[in-house]
Each structure stands twice: as C-alpha cells, then as structure tokens.
Amino acid sequence: MRSYLMKQILVVLLVAVISTVAVQPEATYAYTPYSTNYKDGYDQLVWTQSAYNPVAALGRDIYIPDPRKPDQLIFSPLKQAQDLFIDDKDHIYIADTGNNRIVHLDEQGKLVRILEVKESPLNKPQGLFIDPKGTIYIADTGNKRVVSLDKDGRFIREFKRPESKFLPASFKFDPVKLVVDKRGFLYIAALGGYQGLVQLDPAGNFQGFFGANTTSFSLIDMFKRLVYTREMYVREISKLPGSIASVTTDQDGMVYTVSKDIEYGQIKKLNIAGLDQLESKGDFAKGDKKTSYGETAFFDYQHRVPLLADLTVDSDGNITVIDSKLKVVNQYDSSGNLLFFWWGDDNAVTTKLGLVKTPTAITTNSKNELFILDGENNFVQSFRLSEFGALVHKANHLTQEGKYEESEAPWAEVNRLNAYYTPAILGLAKAAYKKGDYTQAQQLFYEAGQAQGYSDAFWQNRLVWFQKNFGVLMNVAIALFIFLFVLEKWSKKSGWRQKWRQRKHSERLLVQQLKQAFYILKHPIDGFGALRHENKAGAWSSLIIWVLALASFCLMQAGISFIFNPAVILEVNLLTVAIQFLAIWLAWVISNYLISSILRGEGRFRDVVYGSTYALFPLVLVGLPLTLISNVMTLNESSIYNFLYIGLFTWIGLLLFWKVQSMQNYSIGETSVSVVLSMVTMTVLGVLIFITVGLTKELTDFGYSVFQEVTIR
Structure with missing residues (x-):
C-alpha cells in the first residue's frame, strides 16, 4: 500500500514539473552569461533583469560542394565576416569578407545559397543592404566599388568613384557600409571618410556628402589660432571630424549613423535634410551639453573608451549599438534615452551562447530579435526579448507615441518588477501629468530626477x-x-x-566692525581702505563673516532646487563642500599676498585676510534668499535665477578686485595684473599640492614595500 502511494506521489510531482516547464518558456533562459544594467540621469548604475535572452548560434554549419568532387560537401566556415543584414522575409545575409562572398541563410539559419558574383568577383566585401524589391547592394571594399545584384544574385551594375568637381581629389572611395532609400539614392560610408556619407543618385552621380560630423574647437585651438603664425599653424596636425563607421535606416526612411573618434553625438538620426533628430531630445538632455553614447559600467583602468562599430533600429524605433572594443551592447529608444546595456566576461576562455567575443555587426528582424555577428567565433548569435524586455519595449513605445495613459499599466508592472528602473518611474510620471494628477507627477519626476517634467x-x-x-x-x-x-x-x-535718528548710543567695537561690511557694499574703495587704516575690521568680525559665508555656501549647495542644481538629488557631502570652500579661500589669500608683496603692494597679510573675508559678505546676504527663491521657481524663470546666481559671484569678484586696488594702493592696471597673477599662482599651488600628495603616496608605498622585504628576510 505504501509503495503504491509513493508511486502516486511521484507521478503527481512529475506531471507538475512537466506542466511548469511547459507553461514557462522563459525558464530555459534563466541563465545568461552577461549582466544587464541601466544608468540613470546621475550616471548611477542600476541592475536590471535581462532584456534579451540568447537563443541560438547560426552560420556555424556551412557546407558547400567540393570543387573537385561536386557530389560531396566540404565545410566552409565564415572568415573575417564584417556585416549582417536581414531582409523582409527574415532571411539572413552575411558579408563573408575573408571568403570574398555573401552567405544567404533562411530565418532558421540554414544555408540557402552562396553569392560570389562570378562574372565580377568580389574582393573583401564589408557592407550589405537589400531593398524591399530584393535588390542586393554590396560594399565591395577591395574593388573600391558598390555592386548591385538582382534578387536571384545576377550582376546588375557597379558604382565606382563618381566623377565630380565637388569631390576632393584626395578623397578615397573605399565603401564599407551603405543603405539605399526609397528613391534609390545610395548613402555610402567610406573608410576614413570624415566628410560624411557619400550620397549617389540611382544613376551613380555624386549628390554631395551627408551627415558629416563637426570638428571640436577648444580654447587651446583658439589660442593657437591667435598666437601662431600661419606657417606654425599649417605645421599643426589638422583637426578632422570623426569618420562614420556604419549606417542604417528605419521604416520611415530616417538615416542613422554611428561614428568613431568623437566624444559626443556618436549616434545620429538624420532626416532628409541631414539634421540630427537626437540632438538635445532625450529626457535627461541638457541644452548646453551634447549627449554622449556608449556606456561603461565601471572605471576602466586601461583607459579604454567606447568604440561604437555598428547599429540597428527595430520596428519600435529602438536603437541598438555594439561596442567592438569594450564588447558592450547598448540600447536606446527613438529619442536617444538609454534603455539597457549589457556585457559579458570578454576574457572567458570557453565560448558560451550569448557571450559575443568580438561584436562586428548587428541587425534585427521583424520580431525585434537581435542578431550579432561574432567576428572572432565566426558565427551569428540570436537574442530574443525576455518578458521584462518586451514589457519595457511595449510601455516605452506607447510613451514615445504620446499614449501616456495607455502606458501606465505596463509601466506599473515594470516598476513592480524593478523599482529602481528610472524609465518606469518617468513613464508613470508622464501618465500622471497627462491625467492632471500634478502632485503625483511632481513627486515621480523628482524620484526620476527629470528636471523639465518636475518643473x-x-x-x-x-x-x-x-x-x-x-x-x-x-x-x-x-x-x-x-x-x-x-x-x-x-x-x-x-x-x-527724527528722535530715533538723533538718539545717542554707544556701540561695541565688534558691532561697528560688522556694520562696516554693509558700508563696503555701498562704498567699496573707501570701505576697504578703512579696514586697513581705521581699524574697521578685526579677527572676530572676520571670523563671524567667514563662518556665515561658509554656512550660506553650504546651504546653497544642499538647498537650491534640484531644477537648477541636480546634484542635490544625490547625497551632498557638506564636509567636502566646506573643505573646497576653505581651500579656495586660503589659496586666494596666500597667492594674492605673495603677488602683492612682489609687486610692492602696501597691504599687510592681515589686511589681505580681513579684506578677502569682507568681500564674501554678499554671499551672506544673498545665499539664503536665493536658495528659498529657487525652490518656488520653474525652468521658465531660469534666466532670473541665473542672473541672480551669476550676479552674486560677479559681485564678490568685483569686491575682491576693489579690495586689492584699495588695500595695495594700486591703479586699475596694476590691480588687473595682480589679480591675474594671483589666479595663476593659485593654479600652480594646486598642481604642486597634487604632485606632492602623489609623490608622498608613492614614497609611502615604496617604504612599506622595503619594510616588508626586510621583515620577511
């Protein structure tokens, strides 16, 4: 009886296990050999569930007829493959660069055919594009041309370097990637082509360059241009914009490019006029700063920077980019907002499904599945959206279309699954704002750290x-x-x-010295002179003003509305703020006294200390009111806030200037020289302290190493 009962229990358990596996297809993807993360608006790393799960490795089993024995097949693997494309039927095309051919696989990854273009053989093809009619365009890099084939693989024509007076003679036409728009115009990324994409009409005529990057111009470059002679400037290495590494297009005909060797704007979404639609469009974009793409989870001690190599756009408009150097896959939405980024252990010896050793190219199919070409392992890895990733895509797509209320339910589910995922909080905030629940929206925008929505x-x-x-x-x-x-x-x-004005009273010296701070605001030259010649300042009065100024500065750093000071969302270390304030003030006092002594100034060290302290008095008066006002202002009043904030420190700067002029008995010109040299001395002192601290640490480490050696032996 007991054995029969045990058998019954085992049968029930077995049925339960089989049923569980059957209804949970995601269980097969429980393990992924990579970490998926997100970075919020403050560059803080947030762990998330996997957005994509690895599915299969394709293109490993390629067998072709043996040229010597046509009735037999031989193994012919991919070799240095460089590009990947999926057509409307979800068939996969691979630019098999090392084998000078195009490999055509079906949606299951089975070999369909090999395209070698025997009538005009390929040479190191690196780019592919198939239009809706099935016409195949190949960037035949080794032959310096673009080849077009019909859907059956028959040669149609070739596009070589166009003849045009607008094309520089030094330009090298080495096509690496390309797309073709609905009109039949070709957009070709040439190797090292910093001028932008080469635009050709269907007849192969040159129409111009498209989507070029801009050259960065720093203050050092401006100084060189002003100071250098023409001959010296010509000898300088020319500053060229970064070249476009790859190009793709979406269903609406927008052209997307990814560039290397540039710091900002590596990804561009270009309309027909060549204008970038991603610039300053993200939720956390700042009008005065361009957006940088390519994520890094931790500090790289090898000082490697992202090298974005290829990109693809799915049917929802999400942009996925591969980093060929750091082996990171980055995904952004149609506005350039980060959704996910993931990476694996690129030092792993064994090959694991989902771990791409050298990502070379990326594309997507009609199901929004990702396909990444692994240049080191010579096959294609496919990835399918996880339940979490699909939910994020659904909610974000509704938000991007302006359907905020419809997106609320999926965003709420995403938030339930991961309460730290900022896009979910932001999506719920937009939904609340759309419904008119402004109190809830304000709180959620604050949690997300999104200043514009909060405002x-x-x-x-x-x-x-x-x-x-x-x-x-x-x-x-x-x-x-x-x-x-x-x-x-x-x-x-x-x-x-009248009686109040004529009253007779005696004030203590400390009170008189503190009142002098108000007099200086109205009459700075005379006021600072009185500090030196009439004993209108003292140690206690200066200490009180300095402490009040420090307290006011700390209050501003911790209390100004996060609309104008986003750092307040994070924990503000007031001790660090106080040390920075003290360091800058001491550096100014010491530097200004040394320079004034060299330039035969008349002020004593005590005068420099007192005067530099009294010059901080506007901070005492304006700091608290400005902090309070900022918390009742919106971004619409940012010009007022900026005027007050900049005006405050300009006022302090002017008082310091007049302090030097009055106490050192300088002319305006001499004062200007003294102030500039004082600031230079401050910089030199900072560098010397930095070097001294660094050398001290190195010396300490060396001494400790010697001590260990001695004690061990």
Whole structure:
C-alpha cells in the first residue's frame, strides 16, 4: 500500500514539473552569461533583469560542394565576416569578407545559397543592404566599388568613384557600409571618410556628402589660432571630424549613423535634410551639453573608451549599438534615452551562447530579435526579448507615441518588477501629468530626477495654489500696505523717526566692525581702505563673516532646487563642500599676498585676510534668499535665477578686485595684473599640492614595500 502511494506521489510531482516547464518558456533562459544594467540621469548604475535572452548560434554549419568532387560537401566556415543584414522575409545575409562572398541563410539559419558574383568577383566585401524589391547592394571594399545584384544574385551594375568637381581629389572611395532609400539614392560610408556619407543618385552621380560630423574647437585651438603664425599653424596636425563607421535606416526612411573618434553625438538620426533628430531630445538632455553614447559600467583602468562599430533600429524605433572594443551592447529608444546595456566576461576562455567575443555587426528582424555577428567565433548569435524586455519595449513605445495613459499599466508592472528602473518611474510620471494628477507627477519626476517634467508639474501646482489663495494674498498685501502707510504718517507726525535718528548710543567695537561690511557694499574703495587704516575690521568680525559665508555656501549647495542644481538629488557631502570652500579661500589669500608683496603692494597679510573675508559678505546676504527663491521657481524663470546666481559671484569678484586696488594702493592696471597673477599662482599651488600628495603616496608605498622585504628576510 505504501509503495503504491509513493508511486502516486511521484507521478503527481512529475506531471507538475512537466506542466511548469511547459507553461514557462522563459525558464530555459534563466541563465545568461552577461549582466544587464541601466544608468540613470546621475550616471548611477542600476541592475536590471535581462532584456534579451540568447537563443541560438547560426552560420556555424556551412557546407558547400567540393570543387573537385561536386557530389560531396566540404565545410566552409565564415572568415573575417564584417556585416549582417536581414531582409523582409527574415532571411539572413552575411558579408563573408575573408571568403570574398555573401552567405544567404533562411530565418532558421540554414544555408540557402552562396553569392560570389562570378562574372565580377568580389574582393573583401564589408557592407550589405537589400531593398524591399530584393535588390542586393554590396560594399565591395577591395574593388573600391558598390555592386548591385538582382534578387536571384545576377550582376546588375557597379558604382565606382563618381566623377565630380565637388569631390576632393584626395578623397578615397573605399565603401564599407551603405543603405539605399526609397528613391534609390545610395548613402555610402567610406573608410576614413570624415566628410560624411557619400550620397549617389540611382544613376551613380555624386549628390554631395551627408551627415558629416563637426570638428571640436577648444580654447587651446583658439589660442593657437591667435598666437601662431600661419606657417606654425599649417605645421599643426589638422583637426578632422570623426569618420562614420556604419549606417542604417528605419521604416520611415530616417538615416542613422554611428561614428568613431568623437566624444559626443556618436549616434545620429538624420532626416532628409541631414539634421540630427537626437540632438538635445532625450529626457535627461541638457541644452548646453551634447549627449554622449556608449556606456561603461565601471572605471576602466586601461583607459579604454567606447568604440561604437555598428547599429540597428527595430520596428519600435529602438536603437541598438555594439561596442567592438569594450564588447558592450547598448540600447536606446527613438529619442536617444538609454534603455539597457549589457556585457559579458570578454576574457572567458570557453565560448558560451550569448557571450559575443568580438561584436562586428548587428541587425534585427521583424520580431525585434537581435542578431550579432561574432567576428572572432565566426558565427551569428540570436537574442530574443525576455518578458521584462518586451514589457519595457511595449510601455516605452506607447510613451514615445504620446499614449501616456495607455502606458501606465505596463509601466506599473515594470516598476513592480524593478523599482529602481528610472524609465518606469518617468513613464508613470508622464501618465500622471497627462491625467492632471500634478502632485503625483511632481513627486515621480523628482524620484526620476527629470528636471523639465518636475518643473512643468510644479508650475501647474503653483498655479492651482495661487488661484486658491489669491484672495487671501491680496487681503494680506492690502493690509500690509495700509499698515506701512499709517506707520509712516504717524512716525512723521509724532517726530518719532527724527528722535530715533538723533538718539545717542554707544556701540561695541565688534558691532561697528560688522556694520562696516554693509558700508563696503555701498562704498567699496573707501570701505576697504578703512579696514586697513581705521581699524574697521578685526579677527572676530572676520571670523563671524567667514563662518556665515561658509554656512550660506553650504546651504546653497544642499538647498537650491534640484531644477537648477541636480546634484542635490544625490547625497551632498557638506564636509567636502566646506573643505573646497576653505581651500579656495586660503589659496586666494596666500597667492594674492605673495603677488602683492612682489609687486610692492602696501597691504599687510592681515589686511589681505580681513579684506578677502569682507568681500564674501554678499554671499551672506544673498545665499539664503536665493536658495528659498529657487525652490518656488520653474525652468521658465531660469534666466532670473541665473542672473541672480551669476550676479552674486560677479559681485564678490568685483569686491575682491576693489579690495586689492584699495588695500595695495594700486591703479586699475596694476590691480588687473595682480589679480591675474594671483589666479595663476593659485593654479600652480594646486598642481604642486597634487604632485606632492602623489609623490608622498608613492614614497609611502615604496617604504612599506622595503619594510616588508626586510621583515620577511
């Protein structure tokens, strides 16, 4: 009886296990040999569930007829393959560069045919494109041409270097990647072509360069241009924009490029006019700073930088880019917002499904599955969206289309699965804003760290509050006006104001020295002179003003609205802020005193200390009000805030200038020289301290190593 019962239990358990596996297809992808992450607007790393799961390795079993024995097949693997393309039928085409051929696989990865173009043999083909009609375009790099074939693989024509007076004589036409638009115009990425994509019409005539990168121009370059002679400048290495590494297109005909050797704007989404549609379009984009693409999870001690090699765009508009140097796969949405990035252990000896040793090319099929060409292992790896990745894509696609309320449910599920995934918080914030729940939207935008959305929601909440309390505010304003008017009339009639002005009183010296700070604001030259000649400053008064200035500066760093100071979302280390404030102030005092002594200034060290402290008084007066005002302002009033913020430090700078002029008895020209040399000395002191600390650490490590050697022996 007992054995029969045990058999029954085993049967039930077996059925349960089989049923569980049957209803959970994702269980087969429980393990992935790579980590998937996200970076928020503050560059903080956030772990996420896998967005894609590895499915299969394709193109490993390629057998062709033996030339000597046609009835037998021989193994003919890929060799140095460089490009990958999937047509409308989800058939896979591989530019098998090392074998001078094109390999055609079906959607299952089985060999369909080999294209070698015997009537005009290929030589190191590196790029592929198939248009909706089935016409095959090949970037035949070794032959310096583009070849077009019909859908059956028959040679149609070739596009060689076009003859045009607008094409520089030094330009080398070595096609590596290409796309063809609906009109039949070719956009060709040439090897090292910094001028942009070569645009040819269907007849092969040169139409111009398209989507070129811009050259960065630094202050050093500006200085060289002003100072160098023409001969010296000509000998300088010319600054050229980065070349386009690859190109692709989407269903709407937009042209996408990925470039190397540039710091910002590596990915571009170009319209027909060649204008980048990704520039300053992301949720965390800043108008004064260009967006950089290519993610790194941790600090690279080898100082390697991302090298983006190829990209693809799926049917939802998501852009996926491969980094051939760091072996990272990056995915962005249609506005350039990061969705995921993942990487594996590129030092692994064994080959694992999902671990791409050398990503060479990437493409996507109609099911939004990814296919990555592994140049080292010589096969194609396919990846399918996980449940989490599909949910993110669905929600984000609805958000990108402006269907915020419809996206709320999938974003809520994403947020349930990963509460730290910022795009989900941002999507919920946009949905709340669309529904008119501005309080919830403001809180969610704050959690996501998205300043523009927070500002818009706060503006709506501020408007509602003002409308509700307008009557009360007006009554308070009227009552205050009447009170001040009556008080002014009464004080004039009773003579109280005159008696107050004529009162006799004695003030302590400390109070008089503190009041001098207000006098300096109105009469800086005379005020600073009085600090030196009339004993209007002292150690205690200077210490009080300095401490108040430090407190005000720390308050500003920690209390200004995150709209204008995003760092407040993160933990602000006030000790670090205080040390920085003290270091800059001390460096200025020491440098200014040394330079003034060399330039025969009349001020004593004590005068420099007192004057430099009193010059910080605007920080005491403006710091707290500016902090409070910033928390009731929106980005629409950013010009007002910037005016006050910049004006504050400009005011302090002017006071320091007048301090030097008055206390050292300089002319305006001498003061200017002294201030500039003081700032240069500050820089030199900083460099010397940095070098000293570095050398001290090295010396300490050396001494410790010697001590270990001695004690061991």
